[in-house]
Amino acid sequence: MKRQSKALSTKQKKIFEFIRDFLRERGYPPTVRDIVHGCGISSTSVASYNLNILKNKGYIRRSPDISRGIELLDSSVALRNKVQVPVIGQIAAGKPIPVPDSDTWDVTASAETIEVPQSLTRGKEGIYALKVKGLSMIDALINDGDIVLMQQMSVVENGEMAAIWLKSEKEATLKKFYYDKRGRVRLQPANSQMKPIYVNPENVEIQGKVIGVIRGLT
Amino acid sequence: MKRQSKALSTKQKKIFEFIRDFLRERGYPPTVRDIVHGCGISSTSVASYNLNILKNKGYIRRSPDISRGIELLDSSVALRNKVQVPVIGQIAAGKPIPVPDSDTWDVTASAETIEVPQSLTRGKEGIYALKVKGLSMIDALINDGDIVLMQQMSVVENGEMAAIWLKSEKEATLKKFYYDKRGRVRLQPANSQMKPIYVNPENVEIQGKVIGVIRGLT
DNA sequence: TTATTCACAGAACAAACGTTCGTTATCACT
DNA sequence: AGTGATAACGAACGTTTGTTCTGTGAATAA
Structure with a gap:
């Protein structure tokens, strides 16, 4: 029908x-x-x-x-005692993550959701998930293909892992976030094979921080 | 009352x-x-x-x-579309993991359970969870404190991560499992700082294999 | 302006439903 | 054997429940 x-x-x-x-x-x-x-x-x-x-x-x-x-x-629907989080997309995919704000949050709109433990999300709002593409965070024990749980947040502490939108480059990336001494932003991969990226603060938009990781082994 | x-x-x-x-x-x-x-x-x-x-x-x-x-x-009860898995204990804790068999399986008996994505457990039976203690599997991207999802299994493939009970030593361990050429069992940590353990096959009891990882970041 | 569709409104109906009642059967104990 | 508690049984009752019916008003389309 x-x-x-x-x-x-x-x-x-x-x-x-x-x-x-x-x-x-x-x-x-x-x-x-x-x-x-x-x-x-x-x-x-x-x-x-x-x-x-x-x-x-x-x-x-x-x-x-x-x-x-x-x-x-x-x-x-998210049924009782179960937190269902939308998997919005992949990080490092060349387009901004369409993170909804609380007024327009519509879990039902996502094509894909994932059940997560309440222990990871209890007391938090604005939760969504992203699938990781690439190995830039491998030394933080996050592998290609892992699901990262994100909490919507526009400010993070130094050293926290965050989803960041680079406006000029028009790409999203998952990195550790640092404010440099010289006023720049350092986006630090957790991979000894990769160099950090230095960008102007006005070129970045923090879209969320990592609060959990879920991985399947097949 | x-x-x-x-x-x-x-x-x-x-x-x-x-x-x-x-x-x-x-x-x-x-x-x-x-x-x-x-x-x-x-x-x-x-x-x-x-x-x-x-x-x-x-x-x-x-x-x-x-x-x-x-x-x-x-x-x-585990409600609809939600898989609730018992967290039975910690691995590498010096006592056998009390893995129930299918006749005596009673999810309600565990003090602690965790919700897991159906994508990790669909089609599988005998699922339980363990909290990791120690860094022996850090190079397999499993950290101290992570929750590993296990599927009850008494035989694993070479190289698969398994929960193993060592009868003589009376301790449980999480390692990669290999059959040695000389008939022994090699229990291989995923940590370059640690050496493998070689044991007689009759001294080991495989209690499950790893099918997923869940980690919270606080 | 008229016709059509959507949304609403209230009443009534019949089936579904949980509880109550009186009863019987079984079990454990003395 | 007798007693009390537990478990079972079937019928009947009154309430709950979803649907149907007939109608009205608002919005939209022709």
Whole structure:
């Protein structure tokens, strides 16, 4: 069945979030009447009408004639006790990482997400993941192909690993970040085979810092 | 309210597993009648009677008079699309890793678990995690304090990283595993500062191989 | 201006649903 | 053998629940 546009009205977004929060809180989905009460909707048929739109647009699955027969589809939700982080792209790929800000954060928009331990993300906001391309951070025990967890941040401490956008070169890079004594920025690979890069501070844009690494061995 | 013994009858275990599997499959819990049909129980009051036992013993929460008002409590379940792996202990800790076998596997028994990406564990069984102690595998990009994901396995290929129990020395170790030409086993650290260990094959017991690494940076 | 579609509204219906009730069977203990 | 607790059983009840029906109003398209 051909999917409609995924754009939702304000009320539909509210319904979706209500279902997600209800499920996370209670361990079971809401009824149509729960949605009526929780979203300030005047009748069960309006709720059902909007639920059918969410279904048609691929956000939920409904089981007809079954109580609480609403299932959030995997691509659209972080389920309870599970942090699902978008894998936005690869670092060192020649284009800026499209890091969303908190107003436009839409986890469902990413094609790919990854489950991460809560211990790595607890208490933090603006989390996303990047797949590493290249060996520039191998001496920091980060290999080509690893997934790095990032926390959105525009300022980092000296020595922290960060995702940096170089405006003039139009490329993104993962490096250790240092402020030089002479006012420049030193982007330091963690690889003895590679030299650091020195750039003007106004040429760099810090997009996040590394807070974790995930690697599979096959 | 004082908790009763957590021991469950065969039927109660079956009901619990049915609820867990149903929830994982459908995204919503079963009704009492679903449980009746799915567990071969003759009446709704028997199902309800056993559900109350599960409630009293801390396995589930019930919401009275609500359809599908059954919630699996966190300590007892890995929820849908989330793989929760027990962190059994530390490797290189001087005692055998208490790796359970498939008959006695009880994820709920571990004090500590960690959420891991499905991409690392999909299609695999007997998964557990270990916290690394020491730097013996640093050249394989595994640091002290990292979490390694293990798949229970008693035979590994030459060169694979494995958790090995040394019977005579009574210690567990994480090393690359090789069969020597002269019939011995070579346990090779991935650290240029450390020498390999040569042991008799009958002195080693392979307890699992490494399938992934998770690291937090604080 | 008119027609069509979307969104909403409330009532009613029938099936689903959990609980209650009265009963029987089994088990452990004395 | 008797007793009490546990486990099971089936029927019935009242509430919960999703859907359908009929209608209205707003927005959009012709």
